[in-house]
Amino acid sequence: MTAILLVPGLLCSEEIFAPQLPTLWPHGPVAIANTLAGETMAEIAARILKDAPPRFALAGVSMGGYLAFEILRQAAERVEKLALICTSARPDAPEQTAARRKMLDQARAVGFERFLNLGADALTHPRASRVKTESF
Template identity: 80%
Template sequence: MTPTLLVPGLLCSEEIFGPQLPVLWPRGPVMIASTLHGDTLAQMAAQILATAPPTFALAGVSMGGYLAFEILRQAPQRVSRLALICTSARPDTPEQSAGRRKMVAQARAVGFERFCALGADALTHPSRKGDPELNAISARMGLAVGMEGFARQTEAVIARPDSRALLSAIDVPTAIIVGESDPLTPAALSEEMAGLIPQARLTIAKDCGHVVTLERPAEVNAALAAWLDG
């Protein structure tokens, strides 16, 4: 069975994929990449590839999707399937970059532990605001990455290239998954990717924000199972 390589998002640890592991493990070995080292996406992707299996099904969430595109640039022959979760092929706008740097400055100003304690409320669907379980996971993940990791990941994301030119050349089965109300990478960006990747299958989870793997695990798990079994 082909291994699956999972790539967490910005300020995320392996917990972002916790609900998916029971579905993925019966379908083959699972590896969760480290995103804690490297100053650029290219460096991070190279380090991930250095310890990855020879070939693998690749799934990235948010920043992990940006890294998936970088892995495709560096070693397309090693990727047998691709899943892009709550992500985008587009680069940051100047306004988005400024917003990211403002968040880093806020984290330094209020203290990183307090910043992480704010939880996932800014990114989840309104129906999940104040969810203690989601906020606890978000806080743990943030502390696992750390303040300097957050700053480093943010700058790497800001500097990412435009990946839209890659999309039409992706020739592997591709799952694209997004929350219907994702405030960070709106569903229209996933629809754009699905229209340009030849073998793409799009799943839009209703009543869901950016943290789709935790907010709507049943929908994500069904989409990933179909992706691996197809």
């Protein structure tokens, strides 16, 4: 069985993968990467690799896909399979990196759940139904 490593996107917790876990478990052990340990993509990827199994199937969502590319750069020989979901192969422009850092700083300052509730309107389409984090 192949170990499976899931990498969530920016401001996502492990909860994003909860619906998929029962389907994935029969295929191998599943781990969800910690994307909060490090300041740069290279540092975060190195930390993920430190905690990862020797070989694994890798799936990254959004910013998790950026990290998947960095994991491949650092240790391609450890990745058996790759799934990229809603991500880009292009690096961030400096403005995108600055905006991402600002968002993370704000989330750290007020707390993750409060930040999500305060910022949900900016992250969702106006016609989308709003789900508060407490429902998870």
